[in-house]
Structure formats: C-alpha cells, structure tokens
Amino acid sequence: MRGIPRVLIFALLVSVSLVPIVRDADLVKPHAAAYESLGSPPVVDSTTIADYHEFSVGNFTGTEFSYLNLSMKLNEAESTVEGNLTVDFYNDDPVPFSRIPFHLYPSGMLYDSRQGNITILNVTTMSEPAQEMLYSVLWEQQLMWVNLTDSLLPGERTEFHVEFITTLPDGLDRANAYGEDGDQSRTYTVSSSYPIPCVYDKFDGWNTDPYLGVGDPFYIDMAFYEFHLNAPNGMIVAATGELIESDSNGERTIYHFDPVLPVREVTFSASRHYQVESANVDGVNVSSFYLPNSQTEWEDDVLEWASLTLTLLNETYGVYPYSTLNVVEQHGFYGGMEYPCQVYMTREVLENVRAGTLYPEFLELVVVHEVAHQWWSQLVGDDCIDWGFLDEGLTCWSHNYYGEVYYSDWEYLQYYRYLDTVRLHHEESGAGSVINQSNYERPELVGYIDYTKAPLILEKLRIEIGHEKFVESLSYFFKQNYFEIATLPDLQEAFEFVCGENMDWFFLPWFDNPFLPDYSFTGVVYNLTDGTVTISVEDLNEVSNPYPYSQQVLVRVVNDFGGLLLEEMVWINGTTTFSRSVSTRPSEVCLDYEDYVLVDLISYDADSLSTRNIQVVGTPSLTNLWGFIPMELLPVIAVTGIVVILVFYVLVNRRSRNATW
Ligand SMILES: [Zn+2]
Incomplete structure (x- = not known):
C-alpha cells in the first residue's frame, strides 16, 4: 500500500504546476501612466457638498434663482391656454444682458390639423402704470427676445410681465389636446408651453435651439415657481408641485400649485376621466393618474414601480427633495417624458403592449426610466442637445440597475441586449459612433448612442472599477451638481475624486472614439x-481612433488535451504584448469576450478570438522538461511511467517478503 500514496503525491505535484503563474506587476493599466501627464485628480469643492445637505432639506438661503409666477387658464373647447407670466430674472452669469431670449416651443411640435403656437400679447414693466417693453418674436427660431430697459449686470435681477395665449397642437407630441370624451380618452397636456427663459452658458452663450425632432430639445435653468391654473370644473389636474389650495366658483376651479423648491419648468395635464391612486413613499406623495381604459395595466402597478424607483434612487444617489411625484397618462408618439415632479407614460405605448408589438415589461421600463430622470436631467440638469447622452445614459443605467436590484438582472428591462447591439453596430451600420457629441453632429445615432451605447459604457466603467466606487462616484456627481447643470467633464471629475486617479484612460477612448477595439493575434x-508563452494582441481599429483603449480581457491557454494552462484577466492596452509561464507546451490561445469585453463583432456568437498558430523557439532545458516533451507523446510516457512504477512496486514488495529480518 505504501506505493499508492507516492503515485498520488506525484499526481498532485503535476496539477499544482498546471496552475498559471500570475505576475502582479502585469495587472496594471499602462495607459493610466501615459495619461498622468494630463493632470492630477481635481481639487474638490467641498462647498458644493455642503450645499447638497442644505438644498436637500429645502434651505436655499444665500443662493439666488430666478422666480417665475405663472398663471394659466385652460379653455377646453378651443384647446387653448391663456397665460400670464411674471419673470423675476436673476443674472447668474458673468456677463451683462441687454435682452433675454425665451423659447416658444409649441409651434415646433407635431400636429394633425391644429398647429401649436404661443402668441405673445404684450410684455410690460412691473411699474404702476405698467409700461410696454420692446420684444421681438422670431417664428422660425421659436423665440421671443425681450429687450430690457436697462443693462442687467451679473448678480442683478430684473422683473417684467408677459401675457400670452398658447394653442395646444392636436398631434401626438409633448403638449397636446388629444383623445375623445366619448371614449373617456380626452386629455390636455401642457408642457413646455409658456415662454421659457433660455440658458446662457460658457460654451454657446445663449442656447436658443428650437424644438428638435431628435432627442429631447430641452435645456432649462432651475427657478422658483408659483403656478395657478384656472380649469373647468370636473377636470382632474395633475401638475408640478404641491396643491396648496383650490377654489371653485361654480363653473371653474382655480388651483394653486407650488413646487416649493426650484424646478426647471412646470407642467400639467388635465382630463375629465383621470383616475387617481396615491401613496406616501419616503415622505413623498406619489400619485398615478390614468384613463379608465388603462386601469388593468395601471392600477396598483404603476404606483408600485414609481415607488420602488424612488426608494432605490434616494438610497443610491441622494435625496429627491420635493413632496410630490406624479406619473400621468398622456397621448404621445413616444413611451414617456420627464418633467419636474411629474412624468408621463403614453396611452400609445400601452396600446402597443396590448397589440403585442412591445413586450409587457415595457410599461415598467417607461415608468422607472422617467422617474429616474428626476435625478438625471431634472435635479442634475444638462444641455439635452449637446450632452443628451449624459442624462439618457445615466437614466438608462439607472433603470437597468432597478432591474438588477429588484429582478437580479441588470439586463432585465433591456428589450434588446445592449451588449450585442453595441458589439454589432459597426458591422451592421458600417458607421462609427462617438458618444461625446452634440445631437446636431450625429442626429441619426441619437437613439442608439443615448439609450444603448452610453449606458453600456457606464456599465463597462462599473465592471472596471467595481460596484462600490461606481455608485459612490455617481452619488458624488449627483450631490456636487444638485440643482445645477452638469457636463461629461463633471462626471469624470467625480469618478476621479472617488477613485483617486486620473480617469482619462477610461473616459477619452470610450466616450470619444468612433470604433470599438477589434483585436487580432499578431x-x-x-x-x-x-x-513562457508570449502573446501579442493588436487592436486593428487603433489607427482609426484618437485614443487607445484599455480593458481587461480573459485570456485562456490550453494544451492538446484541453488542459488549462492559463486563465487570467489581462489588461489589453491597445496593441499589447505579454508573457506568462505555462507548465506544458500550449496548443491554443484564446481571448474570451464574455463578461462585457467590448469589441467589434461580426455576429452574436463570435464572442471569442483564438489561434493555434503558435511558434516554438528556444532549446530544451532541464528546468522545462514538460515544455520540452511533445504533447502527443504524453500518453505513451504516462503509461510507461505507470508500468515502471507498478513493476518497481511489485519488485520491492517481493524483495521485502523474501528478506529474513
Ligand atoms: Zn429618457
């Protein structure tokens, strides 16, 4: 029996030597060093985090915003809204203004037979008696310029009054009067339908972009609002802000809504047919407003999805500070749309689900997505035209994170798999796709980039730096830019602060390159x-991209018997060469693209790259016996070895029995 343990120990030694040797020194991102010359992580402005703590409990003392007092009167028969807007405009920019532009969006919205429009009746001073002020309306640009009586210096305020009438279009766009009372589907949705001050920034000066057909065209500063609505009795109204009071005078009711804290705009939707459900979640009155014919899908579920999203994102990023949040059914050609304290899901998306042209989870996706926009595009604003991928990317990542938390699958709400779509995009479209561009520069790619590639790249970042740092960075970014406008460099800055390193190695290639890596063994x-086996990998797309990529790829090396000689995550930094010790002669080397390795593919199932073309060099040495012995001889050697051991064992035992001790 003594011989058998020896054989076992021998076998164990062989298996230990098969474990790949990992060299710690190789587990680095070489490009991180290359980018260090570009600068150190930023110095943190701790006052912004202090602001977050004050703002999140409603304390804005010492911080100035514009103040808008808006009154609207809904005329049901005419589908119009009579409006009065008092603007107390605060100049928080470093330049003086002699005039201020306002968006007049409704004329850019889709319509069937009645085009949307804002007619300006007059602009007047706040003095008594009121004086007419000069203004000009540019129909093509959907703009009104108000000429100020005096130059408005930085840090100063000016006040004036605008009287207008909005005609609601009859199309399936963000504002409309649509549906019929006969089948209880009539709604009046009033969004971006009053003169809204444009944003001035260091990139473009005044951002006067008209309503656009691609992406979201909105870019709006935070302001304090008071909102009064005069609506016919019998209407049920969902609006931005707390309902402070409502007064009925027989035929009409006047509602006073107050968001209390600054918001980017106010919206309302009114219908004689809305049904309402409410729940208190984390101190927020969450409500759903839906049409009777949608009850089957909306009842209980929409409120539940919105509430779960609110709870999750409050914990993950930071506080939603308002006291109300509405999810409201409207008519629209899209799935949903976000506004401060109120988001919409369309009747049309529900009809598509019922018709089987959209899968049932799409309703949950829309609700979660639009609610997540409260964090990304509302509380942290951005220029949705020049940086639209930022709020959509973060929002899509968030709704997938909801899928991960509540359904244990980050891809649960993906009606097509982001990973496959992005890997095949170049093959199928023939086009590159730079994320970090304005919607004007790549209008045909807005849907793909904002809703698929951008969230996938964020997920890629999570994989590279780990979940905790990723979420901490997003939370930091949220708090630093709370009630402000953010850009991609601000996002990078937050990750650099949390990770303590320059993040150009990630942000530059993944956000600015048109093509994904396309690896080849050289x-x-x-x-x-x-x-040792020395492996050289070339990124064939490196010449077409401004920045080299760095990502970890699973490398496998096997021998002729399928024995695993090496299995290791290796940083592939552009064109990369690396060496590893292996215990026997390798026959195949493989890059495994599972686990979110991002590369150009030509088909879904071509998700690895392998080669058997292995050059053998050098001379055999005693220290590398196993590498020297050709693999095809190993069975013969093994059988011979076992025979020799058994013969030896038999001989020894026979000699022991013959011995006379
Ligand atoms: Zn969105």
Missing part, C-alpha cells in the same frame, strides 16, 4: 528554454 511564441 504573434504567439512558446519558448522551450524557459517555458
């Missing part, structure tokens, strides 16, 4: 002398 060499 050489695999096995050295008989020292038992």
